[in-house]
Amino acid sequence: MNDIKINETPVAEEQAQPILTHERSLSRKIAHGSEARDILDQQMAILGIQLVTQLNVLIKTSRIYERTNSALDKPVDTMLTLIKTMAQDQPLRLRLQNDFLFLGDSHLKVNAQQMAVATSIIDVLNVWKIGGITFSLAVESKDLREFAALFVSLDPAKNTIEDLQKEIISRNVAGIGLEDQRELQIRPGTEATASSQSGDTNSAGSDGVKNVDSKGQRKIAAKNGYVKVGESVGSLTKAAREGGTVSFKQAKRAIQNIIDIMQDDEATVLGLTTLRCHDEYTHNHSVNVSLLSIALANRVGYPKVELADLGLAALFHDMGKSTIPLEVLNKPGEFTDDDWMLMRNHPTEGVLILSRMRGFTNLPGRMAAASFEHHMNQDFSGYPKLAVPWTLSLTGRILTIADCYDAMTSSRVYRREPMSPSKVLNMMFSKSGKAFDPVLLKLFVNCVGIIPIGSLVMLETNELAVVLKPAADKANAERPLVRVIADPQGDSVEHGREVDLTEKDETGEFRHHIIRLVDNTEYKFDTSRYFT
Ligand SMILES: [Fe+2]
Ligand SMILES: [Fe+2]
Numbered sequence: 001m002n003d004i005k006i007n008e009t010p011v012a013e014e015q016a017q018p019i020l021t022h023e024r025s026l027s028r029k030i031a032h033g034s035e036a037r038d039i040l041d042q043q044m045a046i047l048g049i050q051l052v053t054q055l056n057v058l059i060k061t062s063r064i065y066e067r068t069n070s071a072l073d074k075p076v077d078t079m080l081t082l083i084k085t086m087a088q089d090q091p092l093r094l095r096l097q098n099d100f101l102f103l104g105d106s107h108l109k110v111n112a113q114q115m116a117v118a119t120s121i122i123d124v125l126n127v128w129k130i131g132g133i134t135f136s137l138a139v140e141s142k143d144l145r146e147f148a149a150l151f152v153s154l155d156p157a158k159n160t161i162e163d164l165q166k167e168i169i170s171r172n173v174a175g176i177g178l179e180d181q182r183e184l185q186i187r188p189g190t191e192a193t194a195s196s197q198s199g200d201t202n203s204a205g206s207d208g209v210k211n212v213d214s215k216g217q218r219k220i221a222a223k224n225g226y227v228k229v230g231e232s233v234g235s236l237t238k239a240a241r242e243g244g245t246v247s248f249k250q251a252k253r254a255i256q257n258i259i260d261i262m263q264d265d266e267a268t269v270l271g272l273t274t275l276r277c278h279d280e281y282t283h284n285h286s287v288n289v290s291l292l293s294i295a296l297a298n299r300v301g302y303p304k305v306e307l308a309d310l311g312l313a314a315l316f317h318d319m320g321k322s323t324i325p326l327e328v329l330n331k332p333g334e335f336t337d338d339d340w341m342l343m344r345n346h347p348t349e350g351v352l353i354l355s356r357m358r359g360f361t362n363l364p365g366r367m368a369a370a371s372f373e374h375h376m377n378q379d380f381s382g383y384p385k386l387a388v389p390w391t392l393s394l395t396g397r398i399l400t401i402a403d404c405y406d407a408m409t410s411s412r413v414y415r416r417e418p419m420s421p422s423k424v425l426n427m428m429f430s431k432s433g434k435a436f437d438p439v440l441l442k443l444f445v446n447c448v449g450i451i452p453i454g455s456l457v458m459l460e461t462n463e464l465a466v467v468l469k470p471a472a473d474k475a476n477a478e479r480p481l482v483r484v485i486a487d488p489q490g491d492s493v494e495h496g497r498e499v500d501l502t503e504k505d506e507t508g509e510f511r512h513h514i515i516r517l518v519d520n521t522e523y524k525f526d527t528s529r530y531f532t
Contacts, residue, residue: 053093139176251315292447401428
């Protein structure tokens with residue numbers, strides 16, 4: 001898999017001045033829960049992103065220049081303005097929790113452009129095991145400069161956060177405090193369990209702690225969850241066609257359940273996307289796109305409740321296809337120009353159908369975007385073509401990647417043979433920055449692996465194996481966890497052993513390696529059965 005190139009995409013350094021849109025003492029006067037408070041919180045979040053951006057610039061610039069150098073003036077001045085604005089009521093807390101950035105208690109949502117900056121700060125905080133930085137009104141220009149200089153002069157491999165804190169005190173840095181990192185449970189045991197929601201009999205224990213820790217149980221729960229999502233999309237599509245009232249509750253619950261399972265075991269859930277039921281392409285495709293989008297959005301840092309909204313939007317991205325006659329949709333031969341015209345209309349038709357659905361008072365913007373934008377492409381080379389300038393939403397960009405990946409790896413009606421997952425990734429990388437958002441595409445590879453889940457590989461033992469899970473360690477991305485499915489003679493093996501390709505022998509050499517990727521079409525193996 002050496003031919004996949006993942007290029008580092010330089011992200012423009014943002015040096016925007018802060019936008020100061022509210023009176024400084026205003027926050028004390030606005031009631032919690034009011035609309036004005038929401039607006040204020042949104043503004044604080046925007047300022048929070050700017051703070052992170054400037055902190056990143058400050059640290060990077062401090063690696064090159066002395067603390068008094070004028071190159072530091074701009075980030076320092078901007079940070080001071082931000083702190084003076086935001087720390088009016090109480091010290092400003094920038095926190096890191098489970099690799100997500102928070103401003104106080106609010107999650108700082110970043111878009112794809114801001115992701116590189118956020119990741120860079122997250123990495124710095126992680127290296128030092130810093131759980132939070134507090135800025136108070138006492139902070140001055142010299143403090144910020146000294147603080148940044150400390151960060152880059154001390155070696156985190158030889159120093160601890162305590163050393164850093166001691167230095168902060170001994171150098172009289174005022175107004176800046178550090179908090180330790182604490183390991184926090186993402187999901188405390190009081191939440192509903194995946195198994196009980198999915199109808200599995202292995203329900204939660206009386207203490208409410210999830211009881212899906214064994215692999216087998218989790219697989220069953222995941223499979224049931226997948227089926228439930230599929231069922232809900234089926235009944236909703238039917239209801240939409242017949243003009244009935246549509247309730248998204250069931251679908252949303254099913255998606256929520258899948259998200260729960262995914263947070264424990266992403267690979268098992270993504271393994272389900274290799275399920276290919278040919279005549280039900282559209283339903284399976286919608287569920288797969290939903291799962292792949294959720295996994296990608298999770299890497300982007302979407303909070304859990306937004307993951308469910310995105311998953312739901314993804315589930316209905318192809319709703320417009322219900323306007324295409326089945327003879328066209330299932331046509332075995334080539335599409336005519338007229339057929340293509342119908343196909344190209346499905347994103348717009350989708351928006352119309354969704355907005356006509358009874359049960360919606362308001363079409364959620366994310367759902368409209370999912371349908372309307374998923375074939376547009378990053379460079380607008382796709383469809384629909386627009387006469388007016390358009391900015392693609394993050395949802396649309398995520399969907400484009402998940403949709404293309406699933407469509408190409410599936411055996412679909414108008415593409416008789418599915419492409420192997422790695423070939424599809426290669427093809428997608430050749431369009432990085434054109435059809436696809438390059439940063440998102442890189443994150444997507446982290447989800448499915450550089451040799452994606454469901455790929456067939458030949459080991460050096462001449463055994464054939466299927467990829468179950470990407471390697472946890474990115475440095476060993478080409479060494480996934482696999483399961484042997486055929487012996488060296490090519491005879492299929494039941495319950496073949498799992499091989500962790502990162503495993504080393506006594507001499508420190510890798511025990512096994514992949515000698516070649518095998519095209520899934522070369523062997524008529526249905527790899528999905530290894531995930532169910
Ligand atoms: Fe589509
Ligand atoms: Fe699609």
